[in-house]
Each structure stands twice: as structure tokens, then as C-alpha cells.
Amino acid sequence: MAIQGPIPVTFAMVFPHGCYIVGDVEEVKDFDASTEKRSVQARDKHSGELLWQVPVMDADPSLKAAQKTVAVKILSPVQPVPPAAMPGSPFTPVEFDHMTVTPYVNASGRLAYSIKARDLHTPRALTKHTPNAKDAA
Structure with a gap:
């Protein structure tokens, strides 16, 4: 198999309706290397970079409640800083760059996906300049 x-996937392929941060960016624990007294942060098997994770809620309205939240792992030498929260909203929209998925069979025997990214930021749709009447003239 090739x-x-x-x-490699795009953000739009994974989250066509967008997604929102619903927790903190945290270290991914390496359960094999950690002990009761010492926690070891996991590294990506392919690049060797430190792994962080952030829980996000998929904005797809067709998903069931149990399917909406997923952890996205981020490869970064330092803890990534999420975008600022939107004023007046409990949700923080986020977009990821340089995404990959790795399929695997989970503990219940079902197909699941590990989602990784290299960067997180405010969605481009929210940062684009919106022309006003003066710009159009």
C-alpha cells in the first residue's frame, strides 16, 4: 500500500462547518514512559516533536452529541496558545493548519481517527477584511 x-488532510475536510475550543491546551502524556512519580510528555512517532492536545467541538449540526467533541493533537516545541475568545460568546472558534489523520481501531473495535496539526489560529473567515461601501467605490 502506498x-x-x-x-495529510485540510481543515475543511475534517471540520467543514468549523470547530470551537472547549478546553485547555495540555500536554499529551506518554503512558509507557511515565511513572507514578514522573510524568513524561509524549512525542510524535514520525517527527519526534512534543505533543499537545486541545478538545474541540465540531460545529456540524448533523452529528450526535457524543460525536461532537474530539481531541486534536498539536506538534509543537512549546505549548501552543489558542486564539482569543470571541467577545460575548462562550465559544472560541479555531482553525488548524498542516493537519493529518491516522486511522486506528479503538478499544471497542470501531474505526477511529487520530487528528494532528502543526498550528492553531483564529479562523481565516473571521480575520478577513470585510469591504465597506467606501472600499467598493
């Missing part, structure tokens, strides 16, 4: 390792 595809080996993580499969």
Missing part, C-alpha cells in the same frame, strides 16, 4: 503513516 499510504503509510499519517494522511
